Amino acid sequence: MNSSLTPKSLFRRFISILANLKLAIALLLAIAVISITGTVIEQAETLTFYQQNYPESPALYGFLTWKVIVAWGFNHVYSTWWYLSLLILFGSSLTACTFTRQLPALKAARKWKYYQKPKQFEKLALSAELERGSIKSLVDLLKQKKYKVWQQDNALYARKGIIGRIGPIVVHLGMLIVLVGGMWGIFTGFFAQEMIASGNTFKIQNIIESGPFSSPQIPDDWSVKVNRFWIDYTNNGDIDQFYSDLSVIDDGGAELKRETIYVNHPLRYDGVTLYQTNWSIAAVRVQLNNSPVFQIPVAKLDTLNAGNIWGTWIPTKPDMSSGVSMLIKDLQGTALIYNQQGELTSAIRISQSVEIDGIKIKLLDIIGSTGLQIKADPGVPIVYTGFALLMIGVVMSYFSHSQVWALEQNNSFYFGAKTNRAQVSFEREMLGVIEDLSARESTNIAEPSTSLV
Template sequence: MKNISQVLNWLSSLKIAILLLLLIAMSCAVGTLIPQQESDQFYYDNFDKNPFLGIINGNILLLLEFNHIYTSFWFLLLLSWLGLALAVCSLRRQLPILKSALSWIDYKSPRQIAKLSISQTIQTDSPSKNLEKLTLNLKKTGWNIRETDGRIAARQGVIGRLGPILIHLGMILLMIGATYGSLNGITIEKFLAPGRSIDLLNNNEEKGLTIKLEKFQIERDPQGRAEQYRSIVKIIEPDGYNEEKEISVNYPLRYKGLTLYQADWSLAAITIQIKNSPKLQIPLKAIPDLGEQVYGTIIPTKKDGNDPILLTVESELGPVKIYDSDGTILTALGRNKEAEVKDTLIKIINIIPSSGLLLKRDPGVPLVYTSFAIILLGGSLSIISTKKIWVLHEKEKSLIYIGGLSNRNLSGLSKELPKLVSFLVN
């Protein structure tokens, strides 16, 4: 039993809890710096040449599970350890403190009151009458009273002792909810052009919700930089019910446990016309070698597929730059503009942007939000100071002894006590 007690004391020690919090905070910082949930090849390509912190290459990074820190064994172990430490601390320390605060302590001798943090002795000719005044005054000011044979015990703010327990409970629920969401949540990132849709499967691997992009708009500043992205999406249920909603950056859509974020944008396709041909919609691909947000496609100018040209574009507003096979720029065309390129008439009809949508289903969100509410409530209650006052009198000496203590804001109680004493004097 002694060994078990020592282990529990060690688990619930403040030093261990602070160390665990520091380790978890450092792990979260590393998870922010290192991209998560990428392919193994991504980490080899990016960290073999430039190791993280100068020593952690791709192999070590994968071995330490830095590619999925928040679901790694060691991170979950840290969370479990901290949760256990908080639970043990609440059971072994906070609950006894709450139980002690709820129990009435009866001080029967002046010596006991004199040992309190604040104490006062008052000479009075009518102790019984003054005790009645004091009792009424304490009740009016919100104190809970218990009288025993001319002795008074009063307390206020006992509910504040519940605050630390609620904070511990909220933190444990927060870790459980976050862990459950990380292990069982689903994240899908998809680029959709207007008119396109994505089908989601339900738990039975059957078709569930359908998300269709109706309209996508990029708002730009006078310099042409993207400021805001807006998507009009239609949510379609399997039974045919549907509704349209607008989402934008920082204004996601929440629907039946699914959260839909406006995350990014790209260019999906370009519509062109070659001579008298029908309108051709040609997909665009990102060309990182030419720039961060440069999209392009290669098309031939001859019927036999020879003599190709490269079309590139950086925004849905254009212009479309046309390059020769040797990299020489031939011309630049805006929308609804045409030019003859290598004896071929090319007209730019339209540039179609696509909306980058991020879909998340996190089953741990209800627990996380509940934990936030509990932590806020516990923090608010922890501000409340628990105050206790004891009063007794000696008929033989016509003396009244009054004393009190408080777990915090002792100076406030010391200022409040003279007001109570003034009633006794008068």
């Protein structure tokens, strides 16, 4: 057994592997690919939906079937154990990289020393030896260019852009906060769907997906009332937009908030967001002769993808031995009436009536249903905070960390500088400093001997 493989050395080796840049990039690409998969494959749908849209024969792309989707959790990608494991591993890699590379780099950048020997200048990206020079003149020139300057006897050190060294750390911190916010949302949030007819009140119950700690987020002390649902149509009869007038009410019936929602304009209350996503037809209100008003439910018919049609059967005799079929395709107020032989007898609009078998059938209203997608994600503010830090860190990273050294010794003046980015513009700046320094000393000084290493 190799005695060098101590627990401490194994831990260091593990951290070294975890902090590897190639591993972090591979994990990030894997997370990106899986996230894209989660947007391509519909999430949190019913088993029937996946069986209909991803059949075993023919399989999509030759392998993607509903069984594969369900078995591997592609119907709820973002809460699978393997996706969460990737997030945790990527976060661990970022943390290891921050502590083993970025923080030491910042610490090294904050530590500096004066150069006391001419040979020390030879290793710098830009170095020059002048016949004459003045530390005092150089201090003035560097301060004009926003450098922070330290001076000791015949030596000088200056720098600017230390923020550029802090930037990558802020980027890593922002990414970690984004990951934490995303995972917090997965564990504490929920996703629900409701189809509610106009005039009805509901509590959020149809939970499609929820985290293990989501119970406090699911409201039990308030409900939502659908005051009205309607659709605006274009001149061609196509749907332009659909709207839901919603009220949040407490258990005593008092209205807490009211808002009309439509696509991309949700209602937000108490950390819960209600989106307008779908619609349907719930019922028709009809009157037979002078009878009371009947509200008869309708059902969506299977048209083999030929369009949306809802239908119901209206009895015309008390014993229900005969009646008519009513078909509706939208909320524009028109219904088609078919007799028992399946023949189209008439088309009526709201407030109109038709007489069949001596019975006057009057269409009073077509009641629509609003399809609501309801979400609660407590991790969103955390994600936004992390994203803001990420953007700030990216901007900070663009600042160049530039350093300058100078030494007066033996009637010679040594000058050297380096930076971590924007090398060309930095060299132009430093050569300008050298020229200004030479001009300040004497107009008769010979051209400085410079060497770019």
